[in-house]
Amino acid sequence: MGAKTTAAPAIKLDTLSDVNDLGKPWKFDDEDTGLHVTRSCVWSPPGCHPVGCGVKLYVDDDGKLVKVEGDENHPVTQGRLCMRCIALKDYIYNPSRVTKPMKRDRKYRGQADKWEECSMDEALSLIEENYWKTVKEHGFESVLVYTGTGRDGGVTSGSNLASMVFNTPNYCYTQSGYACYLPRMAASVYCSGIAYTEVDYAGTLEKRYDDPEYKVPEVIVLWGKEPLASNPDGLFGHAIIDMMKRGSKIIAVDPRVTWIANKADYHLRIRPGTDTALGMAMLDVIIKEKLYDEEFVDQYCYGFKEFAERCATMPPSKAAEICGVDEEDIIGAARMYAKADPATISWGLAVDQKTNGLQNGQVIVALTAITGNIDKPGGQLVAGAGTSVTGGENEDAEMMALARVEDPELHMKMIGMEEYPGYCGFCNNSHADLTLRALETDKPYPVRFAMLQNCNFAANSTAEPDRWIKASAEALDFCFALDCFITPSVQCAADVIIPLATTAETPTVVSVNYGATPVYRGFQNPAIKVGDCMGNAEFAYVMGSRLWPEKFENWGIHSTEDFLSHVWLGKEKFEDLAPTVLNQYDHEYFKYKKGKMRPDGGLGFATPSGRIELWSQAYEQFGDDPLPYYEEPHYSPYSDSEYMLPAYKEMYPFVLTTGARTYSFFHSENRQVPVLREINPDPIFEINPEDAKKKGVTDGMWVRVFNMFGECYLKAHLTPKVKPGVVHAQHGWWFPEEDGEAPHLFGTLRSQINNLIPNFHVGVIGFGAPFKSMICDFEPTDKNFDTDMQMIQEKFGRLD
Known part of the structure; x- marks a missing residue:
């Protein structure tokens, strides 16, 4: 499944008007305004999940960004932008933005008036000197890369930064339980062998909704997701509105009333944390009323009998009491979803942010599977073998190997690998909670050197942030940050700050859903230069070349573009693809019937059984129940857990x-x-x-x-x-x-x-x-x- 590419003609135009025409020039002069225009797909910063919205960046003769407009040529976003993109100029030229490297002595951590500008070479030399000093005294495992959410390159490039540049197994997203996106991915992989499934909004098809191969979903379930505000993980929120205009009906699972939930046929306003009970009850209805796809279940599902028996322990009447919703609404929503052809589910952050989250994910995978909505037009969009992460053909194994350290013994030293192999081995991250414990106690070993990769742990995603603030400030001998602003996290812990380039200033690859469900691939094209700022990929190239010159030479990495090509594109070159601005992926449906979902070419899915596992062998392998179960949140008005004191x-x-x-x-x-x-x-x-x-x-x-x-x-x-x-x-x-x-x-x-x-x-x-x-x-x-x-x-x- 390669990507369609269209060479951009080297001409000037005064307008871009043809929607969906990817062959327009990527740079041109606008005769009406006299401004220079660069077409690009945005990533972050400022924050954005990987939708890769199309933008036109207007720059004057002095090299200053004057305005931002949506690019009507983008086949999905079609010129539509959120207010954060429209306000990009205010972000880039904000007077509090850091545009020069700065340093301060470790003893002045937390003191705002001790920062002083320094040259980029001095800043990089301080990082290099302290890195080797730490490694010599404590080993590579004592190095930690904190990462933020949705950053440049997504999950993969952060791992590459830790492995290729700092040779450490400890790359850490600092939110407890990695409660953002990865639990959904784990549930999907462990139950179906698919990296992630998402609503099929015709993003891969040239004619979009009018393509004869496509069918608009009759029903869309938004499970713990408000796509208009979040545009999450590559799902362009207004695509839901596009499909609603074409007849799609909505089932919303959300404790809050959102704009879309207010338009839903069924709004299941559950008590937060009870989603798994709801999913089991819906499955119970579908199974007992024989509304499932019997042919698909017989041929492609594993453990259906045991699964049905488990779901029967959560009838709608019981789930209604637990969830706080009407029993008839649960039954009605289950019937509506199961009878629709096709139907699709978009599952959101709420799935991740509970202790019972993997079971929530398991029942959502089961709903999509037993109704036969996997990999069908208008159902769940899925990747095939060899395209589940990077989008390249037959290069995933080699490219993913770059995301972990070469030394297998060092890899196994990853914090949490012993306690949580199903977490650490899956996402190639040190376990967040146990990383905090290591900072606080030096167990299993001390952590002494750290990078804050655009990570504002003090204000954003960490639980008990005061603990992270104290531990980071006290435990680390040296810490540096790559960020646009002096955030609370930078202020409390960093000794050096490298100014981070924004989406208008640096090249990168934007892969929808981080490549887990390829739809299209965008290219972020820089239009301006501000100060001494550098992007994540540029920093990785520059710092990696200083620390490991022979390795980077052997990899053929001599530029930022080479780094992007190496970790994202395989044999393709960034500089060849960037002028196309965006490539839609070639896509075909029902790949599981054609031997295109398994690395070995067999029919079915990439699981041990070759089927979607309603009875998950992976869950059992890692010590969990292979069948779904509802667990009351540890702290709730109805919990009798060991944590919930009666008072x-x-x-x-x-x-x-x-x-x-x-x-x-x-x-x-x-x-x-x-x-x-x-x-x-x-x-x-x-x-x-x-x-x-x-x-x-x-x-x-x-x-x-x-x-x-x-x-x-x-x-x-x-x-x-x-x-x-x-x-x-x-x-x-x-x-x-x-x-x-x-x-x-x-x-x-x-x-x-x-x-x-x-x-x-x-x-x-x-x-x-x-x-x-x-x-x-x-x-x-x-x-x-x-x-x-x-x-x-x-x-x-x-x-x-």
Whole structure:
């Protein structure tokens, strides 16, 4: 399954008007404005998951970005952009942005006034010197690469940075239980051999929805996903609207009322954390009423009898009581999904953010499988053998080998490999919770050198962030950051900062769904240069060439473009593909019938049984139950777990869910962009009006939110979007306009909802954590932390 490429003619045009024409020039002069235009597919920063939206970057004769427009030639986004892209200029030229390398002595960590500019060579030399010093004293395993979410190159290039550049097995996404995307991938791989399945929105087809091979889904299930705000993991949110206009009906599984959920035929407003019970009940209905695809089940499913018996233990009546939804709605939604031809499920972050997440993923895989919606037009889009990660043909094994250290003994030293092999071996990451333990205790060994790869752990994704802040600041002998801004994480832990280039300044490859479900492949083309900033790929090339000159020479890596080609494109060259801006992948359906889903060419799927495993041998191998089961969240009003003391039920009566996406921000980014901040100036805490009245809380009042792990201050928003008994808190908050000096650190812990989320509450295999299924209480406070937008505009400047 190669990618279609179209050579770009070397001519100038004054307009780009033909939708879906990938043969337009990638650079041209606009005669109406006199500006120079570069066509590109954006990644990050600023934050964006890998949709690869098409943009036109307009630059003046002085090399300054003047405006950003959507590229109507992009076959999927078709000129549509979110506000974060439109505000890109405000991000790039923000006065608080770091554009020169800086350093400070380790003893001044946390002190904002001790940073001083230095040359790039001095900054890189400090990194190189401290790296070899650490390796000599403690070994390569003492090196840690912290990574953020959705960054340049996604999951693969971060691993490449750790393995190829720093020769360490400890590449770590710092969120407890890797509770973002990877649990879904693990469930998919362990149950079906497919890296990830997603809604088929005709992104691979030249004529899109009008292609004769395509069929618009009759039903789309949005399971814990709000695609309009998040455009998550490569699913362009407005594609759902496109399909709704063409007749698709919606089933929404979401405790909150979103715009799309409000348009759904069934909105299953479950109690957060109870998704697995809902999925088992829907399966019970489909199996008992024989609404499943018997031919597919007979030929391509493993363990159906045992699976059916397990699902029968969760009838709709029982699930209704657990989930807090109407029994008839569960039955109706199950029938509607099973009878649709085709039907598709888009599964979101809510699947990952619970201890029971792999089981949630298991039942979603089963729903798509037993109804025969795998790899069919308008069903679940899947990759074939050899295209599951990078998109190249027959080069995956070699390219993925670059994402782990060469020495197998060193690889096995990865933190958490012994305790959680199904986690560490799968995602090639050190286990987040155990990495925190290593920083705090030096067990299993000390960690002394670290890189913050665009990772704002103090404000964004870590549970109990105060522990990560303290451990990072105290344990590391040397730490450097690659970032656009001095974030709370940079301020508390880093000694050197390398300024990070934005999406308009550096080349990279954008692979939808990180390549797990190839749809198209975009190329980020730089249009401007700001300061001494460098992108992730450029840093990997430059630093890798300094540390390992012979290896990089042998790999043929002599430039940033060579690095991108080596880790992403195999035999293809970035410089040849970049002018095409975007390649749609050739795609065919029903690959499992043609021997194209298994590396050995056999029929079926890439699992031990060759079938989709409703009874998962992989789960059993890693010590978990091979069949799905519902587990009540460790902390809930209905839990009788060892963690839930009887008194907690009265002390913390509300179910807390966190992290629903907003239009203004991507996690902790963009708080210093006034045009975005004024849309969402304060950290919002959503409360049902009935609950607020009982607590004496009015709309716009600041409240103290607390539980047994911590507290924070948020601004109350009374809304029926959340059910009585459920509250929702925004995440990722810090205040760039405030004092950055430790311990204040831009006020990040004041409004940090993750203060209330514990580490070390993961699933049996190591995935999942209770970010969306915790308990809490709240009370009014006389404190007032209202944002002064005038001050923010004066400090950061609002650009026209």
